[in-house]
Amino acid sequence: MGILKIDDDLHEEVRKAGSVMCRSANAQAEFWIRIGMIAEANPGLTFNDIVRLQLRGAGVRIEGLHDQIA
Numbered sequence: 001m002g003i004l005k006i007d008d009d010l011h012e013e014v015r016k017a018g019s020v021m022c023r024s025a026n027a028q029a030e031f032w033i034r035i036g037m038i039a040e041a042n043p044g045l046t047f048n049d050i051v052r053l054q055l056r057g058a059g060v061r062i063e064g065l066h067d068q069i070a
Contacts, residue, residue, distance in 0.1 A: 004029075
């Protein structure tokens with residue numbers, strides 16, 4: 001575990017986004033960092049593609065969920 005220095009305004013945005021997503025500021029920053037790293041390594045993937053791959057990698061069944069929402 002380490003400490004990152006980030007701009008105060010960016011920290012506030014992380015805090016607000018984390019609140020909306022029910023994540024701590026640290027968890028929100030970690031989520032954004034992880035997504036950003038994957039996006040840089042895979043520029044052809046969309047955000048939704050990346051999230052879908054992460055969910056599948058964690059063993060979350062997502063097939064058919066969009067039918068239940070509609």
